[in-house]
Amino acid sequence: MLKYLAIFLMSALSCSPAKLSSDTMLVDTGEEVEDRSWVTWDECGQDIGQNPCNFTLLNHEGEEVELYDYYGKVIVVDFSTMWCGVCINIAAEGDKLVTKYGEDNVIWLTVLIENQYGLPPTQEDLQSWVDMANVQVPV
Template identity: 35%
Template sequence: MKKNSIAILILLLVVGWGLYDYSQSNKGQSATTTQPQQTDGIEIGIKKGNRAPNFKLLNLEGEEVELSDFIGKKVILNFWATWCPPCRAEMPHMEKIYSKNSDEVVVLAVNVTSSEKSSGDVQKFVEDFKLTFPVVMDTDGNVSGKYLVYAYPTSLMIDSQGIIREVYLGAMNEDMMKKGISNMN
């Protein structure tokens, strides 16, 4: 009985240390994330009503894309992976929404490349699904870590001012996306 108690205590300490270490390492990872000036009193964060944290990632062509590039448009910020069945199921819906509304809505698809077998899988996926919206690669997992993404897909509906209006865990269909877009300015 004593051995089990000691083992459980050690396990709890290791898990606690791991969580602490993870949170501390994410604090110092600002090389790929940048914060806009907070001038309007809206807190920067990942909850509904927060200003979405800004970040820069490379797209498939190697060009920098920054979330703040899309201020003035509604954004569906989607975290996904090629091996994720629900991600695969929602991509045709994302493409349909983007192709019909690209003048006012951007789908910014953040591939969590750190979870992929190879970055070539991402290019093949984009070609297979004929995706035309921006796809960026989170190669080290810093951005998905900053947004506390623990389920794939995760999507945030961000209004034209950069404010998070809704957070969805799991696949969305076209109707859900339309409803989310209609609730944003």
């Protein structure tokens, strides 16, 4: 099962190339950004052995979530849709996995890419999916 999850994750992450930026620690708003000095690589990619590229999305509570927020943990990124019944069951398995190994060791991130109509999900869609799936993992 984990082998298939890893294969799915690697294939999903191979969709687009990206590079890390080594700009200043200030964003356009002038606010200070969390120190990411542990990032010791200049490039990222989707190939086995490469460092993953960071991304930032809003979760079901409207808060920003970055991949690099979970540095040091085993990270499973689950790409799901609201119209996919199997995806809801997989999310429940993710909840069990996190419970089994602990939140300090494993993080399961569900990225909801479509609502039930095939459109980009809204915040309401995200919350509805969390309620429907009855999960505790970030969506």
